[in-house]
Amino acid sequence: MTTQKTRYKLTKKLPTIDVDIVLLKDIETYLLSNLPKLFDIDESKIREKYYTEIKEANGEHSLGLIEQYDGNLFPDTTTRITVGLRIHNYDTNIDINISITFDRDELFSNIKIDLFDLNPKEKANGILAKLDSLINERKNLNFFFHPPMLLNIILGTIGYLIPTASSFIFKYSTKLGVASILFGLSIAAYFWLFKKWKPYVSFASNRQMRNNSIANYLLLGVLGFILFSTGLLFIRKYLIGQ
Numbered sequence: 099m100t101t102q103k104t105r106y107k108l109t110k111k112l113p114t115i116d117v118d119i120v121l122l123k124d125i126e127t128y129l130l131s132n133l134p135k136l137f138d139i140d141e142s143k144i145r146e147k148y149y150t151e152i153k154e155a156n157g158e159h160s161l162g163l164i165e166q167y168d169g170n171l172f173p174d175t176t177t178r179i180t181v182g183l184r185i186h187n188y189d190t191n192i193d194i195n196i197s198i199t200f201d202r203d204e205l206f207s208n209i210k211i212d213l214f215d216l217n218p219k220e221k222a223n224g225i226l227a228k229l230d231s232l233i234n235e236r237k238n239l240n241f242f243f244h245p246p247m248l249l250n251i252i253l254g255t256i257g258y259l260i261p262t263a264s265s266f267i268f269k270y271s272t273k274l275g276v277a278s279i280l281f282g283l284s285i286a287a288y289f290w291l292f293k294k295w296k297p298y299v300s301f302a303s304n305r306q307m308r309n310n311s312i313a314n315y316l317l318l319g320v321l322g323f324i325l326f327s328t329g330l331l332f333i334r335k336y337l338i339g340q
Contacts, residue, residue, distance in 0.1 A: 103191065106218035110226060112207040114240035115233060117200045118302035119171075122150065122164040122181055124232050125198060129183065132228070136221060137194060139187055147185045153178040174305035177202050198229065202297040204244055209233075240296045 115121075126148065134141045145163065152159040152167075155175035161167060164181070172179070182197035193214035201207040209229055211222045295313040300306055 101216065103215055104218055105193070105212070105214045106222050107212045108210070108222050108226065110209045110230075111204075112198075112200065112209065112233060112299070113237050114244060114298050114300075115200070115236040116238050116300045116302065117172075117179060117236065119164065119167070119169075121232065121236055122179070125181060125229065126164055128228055128232065129196065132225075133183075133194065136224075137187070137192060137215065138190065139185070139192075139194075143185060143187070144183060147183045149180075149182060149184075151178075151180045152176060153180075170302075172301045172303045174303045176301045176303060178206065179301065196225065198233075200299045200301070202299055202301075204298040207299050238300065240298060240300060243292045243296045244298050 129148070130141060130144055133139065133144050148162055150161050150164050150167065152161075152172065153176070154173045155177065159167075178199065178201045180197055180199045183194065185194040186192075187194075191214075193212065195210075195212035197210045199206055199208055199210075209226060211225055213222050215221065292313055295309040300310075
């Protein structure tokens with residue numbers, strides 16, 4: 099082990115996840131119980147510098163520990179929650195800067211760790227591994243509605259061209275024309291409805307629970323329609339056709 103203090107920084111993007119009070123408490127409990135031993139610092143200093151920020155449509159709620167938050171659900175208009183701590187310990191000359199940002203926008207949802215201490219890389223990666231394990235327990239399937247940028251561009255372009263293409267397709271085949279319109283409507287729903295109902299980070303709130311119910315109901319309906327149509331086609335082609 100080196101005896102010289104150095105600085106190490108890392109940033110890691112978060113997956114699509116469900117965020118609730120329990121997850122924030124789990125993160126808080128881990129940091130409060132493990133950082134004092136890892137950095138030889140009193141727990142009271144960790145508690146004093148720990149922060150929780152809840153951003154809503156009309157403002158931001160700043161508090162310390164999540165236990166200070168009143169309620170089990172977040173406001174319906176919550177767009178971002180950040181938890182973490184910033185400490186400079188003058189006694190041992192170390193810096194600890196850890197932030198976990200949960201944001202409905204994929205670009206801003208990440209973990210950032212900045213340490214100045216002995217062996218900061220080893221310590222940062224150890225902290226990251228534990229935070230990853232806590233967060234990954236809440237992963238969901240919303241990534242399906244938030245594909246990579248290139249795929250977004252391709253789908254957006256197809257959706258933009260379909261109305262024009264459909265008018266030409268109808269001239270040659272009514273069935274293909276109807277199919278192209280349905281495909282275009284599916285892409286429109288994907289971009290403007292499901293992306294809203296199934297955000298990159300889903301915060302536990304009354305509105306989100308309603309949105310989940312609506313989106314899941316529609317998705318099951320679409321899947322049921324596809325399976326039913328496929329079944330009818332199979333019966334018509336292979337059974338009745340014989």
